[in-house]
Amino acid sequence: MKIYVSMLTIYENNLYGVGYFLKRFFIVNKSEIQRRCLIIFCWSDFDIQKFSGLDDSQMSVVRFPKCFKNPIMRIIIEQLVIPLLLKEKGVFYTPNNILPLFKRKKLKYVNTIHDMLPFESSNRFGFARKFYLRYFSSQSIRKSDKVITVSNYSKNKIQDEFNLSDNSVDVICNTIDARPLANIPRDSNQLLIIAGLSKDKRIDMAIEFIYKLINEEPGHANLQLKICGADLGYRASLQNKIESLEMNNNVQLLGYVDLEVKYDLLDSSQYLLMFGKGEGCGIPILEAHYSGLPVIMTNDSAMPEFATTGDYVINPWCYSSFKNVLNSRKDITKTPNNEYASDLHQRKLLKILDSLCR
Incomplete structure (x- = not known):
């Protein structure tokens, strides 16, 4: 054949x-x-x-x-x-x-x-x-x-x-590939996005949420958003938004990172944010679950289909739901999920x- x-x-x-x-x-x-x-x-x-x-x-x-x-x-x-x-x-x-x-x-x-x-x-x-x-x-x-x-x-x-x-x-x-998990302490102030930089991923929504949270509640002043992904035509727009909101100290565009760096970020972050519109099934959500990392995701895609205990599903552009999740942060003891390995x-x-x- x-x-x-x-x-x-x-x-x-x-x-x-x-x-x-x-x-x-x-x-x-x-x-x-x-x-x-x-x-x-x-x-x-x-x-x-x-x-x-x-x-x-x-x-x-x-x-x-x-x-x-x-x-x-x-x-x-x-x-x-x-x-x-x-x-x-x-x-x-x-x-x-x-x-x-x-x-x-x-x-x-x-x-x-x-x-x-x-x-x-x-x-x-x-x-x-x-x-x-x-x-x-x-x-x-x-x-x-x-x-x-x-x-x-x-x-x-x-x-x-x-x-x-x-x-x-x-x-x-x-x-995804099975891998050993790094013994890295989770940073309670670190949020992560893994996505190609395009409008559909709604990374601008995440940046605006972080901006509002930092300005409304002093307890979140040290919040960090790290964004990994190659430019698919939207990096300049995101960089302009970061600079216009004076968020350079809180939001980093890391570009495409190799596997080792990505795994370290997954193992050390507090939440993965998945806000992409119409996602079929984002691989980062599977990688996050394998790392035992909870995911905050929007409900207008396939992502809720893959949600597990500890994940949060919110409406797109619903800042109050996002704020409630971040305000209820707890120490993460979530068990790694290797179903998709x-x-x-x-x-x-x-x-x-x-x-x-x-």
């Missing part, structure tokens, strides 16, 4: 949600993949061996020149070049929402829809990108033999939008791919 995997939307070795999802798939199923014919499409400067943990004997790799690594050329490659290379029976899988619109009869299609943000009335995408994502996502979902998503919240959104049957969409949750979720994906090729 041939499994074709497109990785053209993974541009760099700094990983985000889609990258983590696929990396875990390779790691968990490494021994099983060896008994199949795996063909990967990626960019020439991407270290696929390091990413997947597989060597050249375990996969065939089709590398496209890095000089073509731009949105227009990627669309051309996805829609016109790759279909010409899909010559044998198998399953074509993409860890994102875009499939080739030309479908060969011998192939089954599987794609992954992490969230439905492109279909929200208000989102971070400009007109051209929004049109591209909506059109190609719609066509891909209709041509797909199976749609994978990461939460029941997203599944319901997809089914409602495209009138799909229950068995045409499967939920496979994001997972399990391999079961990623093994399910390989079973789905296998079943479509029978």
Whole structure:
């Protein structure tokens, strides 16, 4: 059986949600993949061996020149070049929402829809990108033999939008790597956000909440908000807000941080803030639970689906609820939750791919 995997939307070795999802798939199923014919499409400067943990004997790799690594050329490659290379029976899988619109009869299609943000009335995408994502996502979902998503919240959104049957969409949750927890004391004044810097993440809401709390209640004067994440076009706006509110001593934009730094922050913070609009299933919430770190999350996304004892769910822009949580802070004795460090979720994906090729 041939499994074709497109990785053209993974541009760099700094990983985000889609990258983590696929990396875990390779790691968990490494021994099983060896008994199949795996063909990967990626960019020439991407270290696929390091990413997947597989060597050249375990996969065939089709590398496209890095000089073509731009949105227009990627669309051309996805829609016109790759279909010409899909010559044998198998399953074509993409860890994102875009499939080739030309479908060969011998192939089954599987794609992954992490969230439905492109279909929200208000989102971070400009007109051209929004049109591209909506059109190609719609066509891909209709041509797909199976749609994978990461939460029941997203599944319901997809089914409602495209009138799909229950068995045409499967939920496979994001997972994380197990790791030793650091023996670092928690800082009762430290709050944490792990997110790409985009408007949809509503980091500005968190900054405004911190500003109000510090100015209303002197007991919170030492509150610190540390924000980890690469710039997705919104850093300058956030920096301007921080400076206009004179919050430079309380709010830090740390940029993209490596795993060790991120883990230390998770193990030392008091709360993780997850305010993103329409989140499919944020990996940071799973990482926080593994660290035993409570999460304050908004209720207009899939995040409440993953809430555990000790977490707080609030309405977006509801400052009073946020203030009540911070005023009731207690010493954290929460037990680490390793449910999503399990391999079961990623093994399910390989079973789905296998079943479509029978």
